Amino acid sequence: MRKGYASGMVRVPGEFRDLAGNMRSPLTFARFRFEPESARLWSGKREIKLTPKAARVLAVLIGRAGEPVSKDELFGEVWRGTVVSDDALVTCIQELRKALGDDAKKPKYIETRHRRGYRFVAPVDGASAAPAPEPARIASIAVLPFTDMSPGRDQDYLCDGLAEELIDALTHIDGLRVAARSSSFQYRGAGLDVKQAGRDLGVDSLLEGSVRKAGDKLRITVQLIDTRSGYHKWSERFDRELGDLFATQDEIAETVAGMLRGTALSRRE
Numbered sequence: 001m002r003k004g005y006a007s008g009m010v011r012v013p014g015e016f017r018d019l020a021g022n023m024r025s026p027l028t029f030a031r032f033r034f035e036p037e038s039a040r041l042w043s044g045k046r047e048i049k050l051t052p053k054a055a056r057v058l059a060v061l062i063g064r065a066g067e068p069v070s071k072d073e074l075f076g077e078v079w080r081g082t083v084v085s086d087d088a089l090v091t092c093i094q095e096l097r098k099a100l101g102d103d104a105k106k107p108k109y110i111e112t113r114h115r116r117g118y119r120f121v122a123p124v125d126g127a128s129a130a131p132a133p134e135p136a137r138i139a140s141i142a143v144l145p146f147t148d149m150s151p152g153r154d155q156d157y158l159c160d161g162l163a164e165e166l167i168d169a170l171t172h173i174d175g176l177r178v179a180a181r182s183s184s185f186q187y188r189g190a191g192l193d194v195k196q197a198g199r200d201l202g203v204d205s206l207l208e209g210s211v212r213k214a215g216d217k218l219r220i221t222v223q224l225i226d227t228r229s230g231y232h233k234w235s236e237r238f239d240r241e242l243g244d245l246f247a248t249q250d251e252i253a254e255t256v257a258g259m260l261r262g263t264a265l266s267r268r269e
Contacts, residue, residue, distance in 0.1 A: 029124045029125070030122055031043055032048075032100065034058060039055035040055075048099045053079075054095040056078045057078055060074060060078065061120040062120055062124055064120065065120045065123075070116055070232075070233075070234065071086070072231055078092075093110060108121070116234065116235075138204060139175070139176070140202065141177070141178055141179070141207055142179035142197070142207070143170065143178070144163070144185075144187050144192070144206055145184075146158075146159035146208070146209045146220075147159065147208075147211070148211055149211065149212045154213075155213050158218075159211050161246075162252065163185075163209075164181060165253040166222075166256060167181055168253070173257060179202075179203055183201055184201060194206055194230050205226060205227060206224075208225065213242065217242060218241070218248065219239050220248075220252060221238075222256055224260075236255070236256070236259070
């Protein structure tokens with residue numbers, strides 16, 4: 001559930017970059033032709049009618065052909081400044097798959113990226129007319145104390161240990177500045193203003209998460225947040241058996257560090 005709204009509802013920010021607005025020339029893929037300016041889809045000489053929102057979703061996906069596009073980016077571009085449910089996006093994707101004759105299980109055009117978003121997988125001719133926006137680079141980050149969401153609220157040891165392992169792993173990424181534990185751990189508890197925390201700590205990103213223990217199972221969620229917009233860049237969930245906690249901490253820390261290496265300053269100009 002997204003904070004501040006009923007389950008399944010999301011307030012879409014207005015500051016997202018226009019992901020498809022630079023496209024002007026028709027784009028072709030397989031037997032289809034899409035006209036971004038008129039939002040019309042053709043199969044040969046036959047026009048395939050699309051609702052305006054579905055056409056906009058298609059424009060964004062084609063404009064980023066070959067790249068994953070997060071749900072937050074799609075919501076921000078297509079439903080900017082409004083309150084919508086997740087079902088609105090799902091309905092558009094279903095409409096597009098029906099129009100393209102696509103199969104969600106064996107996609108030729110629109111691939112679902114589990115818990116992340118979608119990717120347009122077909123080769124697109126003319127896509128060079130719409131250069132893809134460069135992903136925001138991460139120069140600095142703070143790891144916040146993880147939240148214990150277990151019924152017994154008895155996992156503080158694991159929560160703090162995991163955050164410390166993440167801090168240690170991230171300090172080994174070339175060019176990434178990591179806030180000290182003594183600074184970031186003061187932001188413990190509910191009601192955090194991520195934008196203010198980012199300004200106070202002098203970082204452009206926050207890493208936070210939660211731990212849930214049920215019987216002999218653990219569910220650990222890690223989220224990366226842009227402190228300038230206040231919105232998620234990505235989120236990852238880890239379901240593990242309760243066993244060697246140190247090994248679990250090491251595994252998650254290395255996985256998250258590997259994800260961040262692609263967006264940190266190690267990708268220097």
